[in-house]
Amino acid sequence: MSRTKIVASAFAATALICFGSAMPANAATVASMPGPITALTTTPDLTCNANVAGGSDGPHFQLGASCLTAVVAGGTLNRPADYPLPGYPDAEVLLQDWSPIAQETSGSGTLFDPFVISTVVAGDQIQVTQVDTYASGSSSFTSSVEVENVGSVALEPIVYRVSDCARAEYDVLSYAAAPTGDGSVACNSMQGIPTGQWGEGTTAGDDLAQLVPITQGSKFEVDQGRGIGAHIALEAEFNNTALTLGGARDNFIGLSWKLDLAPGASSKVAFQTHFSTEDQRAVPTALTLMDGEGGEKTVTASFGTEEVPTALSGSPLVRLPAGISYVPGSSTIGEPMVVGDVLMFTAPVGSTGTSFSFRIGGGESGASGDLKLAGSTMDGVDFVQTTVPIEIAPFTPEPTSTPSATLTPSQPPTVAPTATASVSPTASTTAPPAASTQATATPAATPAPGALATTGADGNLAPLGIGAGIVLLLGVGVTALALRRRIGREHS
Structure with a gap:
């Protein structure tokens, strides 16, 4: 296979180079230092390039036209014009180069305003919109590929994303990394001086490139260029195999998704391209949801895999859908900084936990959308971005009942020398089972010597109400005082 080596003057000869020629002058490029x-860089016909700075020991990636997006649909392979993969002799697929429609860049590269390259191309019966997003300081960038059926018949397109793993000083040789079971696929640079055709005398280096599916349903492949090209030319999905492990080869890595599109329909897939100069893969993540009280949901973010959990560090970021809000005080790792719809958490230094949780709510209007987790570890290794759909139904609190006075049965009162009335209503929204809707009079007590006889008014205040009871007691007191004065006058 003919290849053109691309070595930027700003990078050493240890750069990792991939297939293709130099980027065309009209390609969209965003730059981020350091x-x-x-x-x-993404070209108008969907090849791409990522330059990755190396560590202190000097290794650098210089990926050239390292990756591409192709879609086979209706018997036609839609691909970039600079397509390096060999075909298959018996394949009947038709070949068509992407027709560029539009391309634009935006963003300042910050966390809340990342760089965005949006590219639109046309193929046979399909139109594709690819959006590449990168925030400065990240070890990876994300891409989404939306395929629209613009034809008049149903299609089952297969989306392919392919990256070359070649290294500059050894032309095409690299090492394939063993799959880890999370659906991602990776390759390493080659360390040492090869003494044979297949890199004898060398080992896998620390420079790593990784493709990570964000959208479920993908299949991966690790193979030499002719193997990857054969799958695509035969309009076949990749088959989750790594065929070139154990030695240096002309390795490629790829992901594929099979779609089902009626005329006029569209579907989107997403993935993450991660790089490391220390052989560190992007950290897998998961989001789970659990219904809570008051229309709230508890969100749990987990890191690593079930088999190999990863201690939480760094700064997890959660983007909330519009209309959904964080419940203050609910985080298990401390309060996040809330900036617009983004929650910025900070993991405790030295934490050994592998997950954390918090609560969210949608209020009386409810809300729905995608909940997204991103961020990176303390060492600067990106998390695998995770997106889950969420829907919170409208929540209307139940009306609060007005408390009512309820008679509390008691022992017969001991009547003091001066007649007094005691009222003890108990407020309750739910009446006790034994309570009667009718008031029951308290049995009269035997009056103490010299005291007035009870009238039974104290046992009947509840049905009269507190106000009426007070009026009645005042009347009794006034009558007693008048009677005393009359007796006094008669004895004088």
Whole structure:
């Protein structure tokens, strides 16, 4: 296979180079210093390039036209014009180069305003919109590929994303990394001086490139260029195999998704391209939801895999859908900084936990959308971005009942020398089972010597109400006082 070596003057000869020629002058490029990704480029016909700064020991990636997006649909392979993969002799697929429609860049590269390259191309019966997003300081960039059926018949397109793993000083040789079971696929640079055709005398280096599916349903492949090209030319999905482990080869890595599109329909897939100069893969993540009280949901973010959990560090970021809000005080790792719809958490230094949780709510109007987790570890290794759909139904609190006075049965009162009335209503929204809706009079007590006889008024205040009871007691007191004065006058 003919290849053109691309070595930027700003990078050493240890750069990792991939297939293709130099980027055309009209390709969209965003630059970020000091990196890790110092430049990200997408051409108008969907080849791409990422320059990655190396560590202190000097290794650098210089990926050239390292990756591409192709879609096979209706018997036609839609691909970039600079397509390096060999075909298959018996394949009947038709070949068509992407027709560029539009391309634009936006963003300042910050966390809340990342760089965005949006590219639109046309193929046979389909139109594709690819959006590449990168925030300065990240070890990876994300891409989404939306395929629309613009034809008149149903299609089952297969989306392919392919990256070359070649290294500059050894032309095409690299090492394939063993799959880890999370659906991602990776390859390493080659360390040492090869003494044979297949890199005898060498080992896998620490420079790593990784493709990570964000959208479920993908399949991966690790193979030499002719193997990857054969799958695509035969309009076949990749088959989750790594065929070139154990030695240096002309390795490629790829992901594929099979779609089902009626005329006029569209579907989107997403993935993450991660780089490391220390052989560190992006950290897998998961989001789970659990219904709570008051229309709230508890969100749990987990890191690593079930088999190999990862201690939480760094700064997890959660983006909330519009209309959904964080419940203050609910985080298990401390309060996040809330900036717009983004929650910025900070993991405790030295934490050994592998997950944390918090609560969210949608209020009386409810809300729905995608909940997204991103961020990176304390060492600057990106998390695998995770997106889960969420829907919170409208929540209307139940009306609060007005408390009512309820008679509390008691022992017969001991009547003091002066007649007094005691009222003890108990407020309750739910009446006790034994309570009667009718008031029951308290049995009269035997009056103490010299005291007035009870009238039974104290046992009947509840049905009269507190106000009426007070009026009645006042009347009794006034009558007693008048009677005393009359008796006094008669004895004088």
